[in-house]
Amino acid sequence: MGEPGIDYHAIFEASPSATLVLSPAFVILDANPAYQQLLGRTREELTGRNLFDAFPQEDASEPADLQASLRRVLENRTQDVAGFVRHAIEEPDRPGVFTERYWSPVNAPVLDSGGRVALVVHRLEEITDLVLASGPDVDHRRRQMQLELYTRSRELQRVNERLRKANARERQVALALQEAMLPAPQPLAHHEAAVRYRPAVNTLNVCGDWYDVTQLSGGDYAVAVGDVxxxxxxxxxxxxxxxxxxxxxxxxxDGPAAALDGLxxxxxxVDGALSTTAVQAVVxxxxxxxxxxxxGHPPPALAGPDGIVxxxxxxTDPPLAAAPDHTPRPxxxxxxxxxxxxxxxxxxxVERRGEDIDRGLRRLADRLAEHRSLGAEDLADSLMGLGLATDDMAVVVVRL
Structure with a gap:
């Protein structure tokens, strides 16, 4: 687990943080000296007992919150912070006199080689001084407000962590969806083709741009791009x-115009399809x-071997569903x-805000002329560098 020669048990014993080692069933397997001293219990009194049997609470909400935190550790295999817990601790030099103290539990998983939770590290951060910051005569309402603020801050941490995980899962689903809808192009019988797409930043890795490369019967093939x-x-x-x-x-x-007529x-x-642009070509x-x-789509480019584009x-006709009545396309x-x-x-x-599209078309033509000797894959990468991260992009390059 680390550099040879490091005694991790000695580190556990010397740690100033009050720490327990729990089984996945929340049985106490070990307690470091800081924990024993903090709660006034010996290792023998603690080990082998369930955490919730060792420290029963009058307020049922406190162990319930801690149990929920520990369950999240088992389910998500990530660190989790519970709301505060409180214990009445007997004062060492005053037998029979108990003082109410407050802690915030931090729970973290230890995973085995298979990625399963083998142990749970349960660490206590004492917050008694925070709660009683104004001394023994603090107003009860003020103490409750301090506790409420602290608890809410911990709850906000947990909410943010759940949102982060939810967003990560949503990104994975969105990416899988996009990959399913935009698969790698079919190999062409005679020519080399390359495709690229890149969603705008902060869009969950999905976008409304698309491409399609299709080998047709008879030896022809179809190439298309579109933009929702x-x-x-x-x-x-x-x-x-x-x-x-x-x-x-x-x-x-029979042909691209008929295909766009049907589309x-x-x-x-289709809700949301109004003003979609698309271009269909058959080679x-x-x-x-x-x-x-x-x-209504930007025109395809033909770059000759002599550099002329x-x-x-x-x-060219209006975008899809934009005209009041359907008419055959050219x-x-x-x-x-x-x-x-x-x-x-x-x-x-090719488009940039506040700029005439002719300048973007000129940049594209210059890039194609400059890199006309590149293969389809390398040229596709180069063309993606023309756009900005704030817009979706898709490119199809076919070497004829």
């Missing part, structure tokens, strides 16, 4: 519905053609040369 308005779990829930719907639709319709009609029935590797359609903006086709890179992205890559 908002952040966090609500946006991620809408994102999951729209991404799944578009991924299914592009497999059964537009579906989005009108024909045999004919070296890209057919695409956009619903084109933006595919010839088939579609366009662009050719490409071998060695070209196709990039789809969300607005977090």
């Amino acid at each position: 308005v908002g952040h966090g779990l609500a946006a991620a829930g809408v994102m999951g519905q729209l991404r799944s719907a578009l991924s299914a639709t592009i497999r059964v319709v 537009d009609m579906y989005a009108r029935s 024909d590797p045999d004919g070296r053609r890209i057919t695409y359609s956009s619903a 084109r933006f595919l903006d010839a088939a 579609q366009a086709t662009a050719g490409y040369n071998e060695g070209t890179t196709l990039v789809l992205y969300t607005d977090g890559v």
Whole structure:
């Protein structure tokens, strides 16, 4: 457990903190001298007894609070602080005279190699001086207020710890949800593809941006990105519905425009989907053609091996469900040369508050031209560096 030669039992014996070692059933296994002196009991009088039998209380709320704290240690395997407890202690030099004293118990687990609680360390912090800070003639109401303030501070510590653990669990659930809705892309038959997404800071690791890379029958493949308005779990829930719907639709319709038509009609029935943007592209590797359609989304970029960057903006329509009536969406086709890179992205890559989007598009074009020799994975990492941490981001890079 530590450096060789350290006598941990001697440390336990010499510790000035009053400490018990408990079994998971709360039986006292050992008591250090500080604890024995503080409570006026010998080790023989304490060991082998249940903690609550050794120190019965008239006020049932005190052992109940301590028991709850110890149970939390067993369940959560982390340190926990109980509310104050009080004992009437016989004064050493005045037999038959008892003084009421107050402690705050701190409980901590000792785990075995399997991560189970093997022992519980129960340490007492005496707070009698705090309670009786004004001397023996202190007003009863003032004493009660001191006790109440101290107890509430301890309760607040426990509440904060429970909130921290709840937030950690929520983050784990949110991350698992996001990973399930945004799986790794399918391998493409002819080209290398890389995807990235990054939620905005303080959004539980989830966002409303999405990507999709789908190998279609016949050798073509579909690439899409989209962006739901908002952040966090609500946006991620809408994102999951729209991404799944578009991924299914592009497999059964003729082209990107028809896929976005179907998605537009579906989005009108989904709460929170209004004004979602998306772009769908289908790559024909045999004919070296890209057919695409956009619903209010920033235009895909084509970076040639010569460093020239084109933006595919010839088939742009309003965002999903934004128009009063559904109308068929436009579609366009662009050719490409071998060695070209196709990039789809969300607005977090190019937009900054107070800045014209043309400047963001220029930054993207410059980065693509500068790093055109990079592989898809490295280029995706580089493009993520263009955005700010305050916005969601998603990127798809395909080396054609």
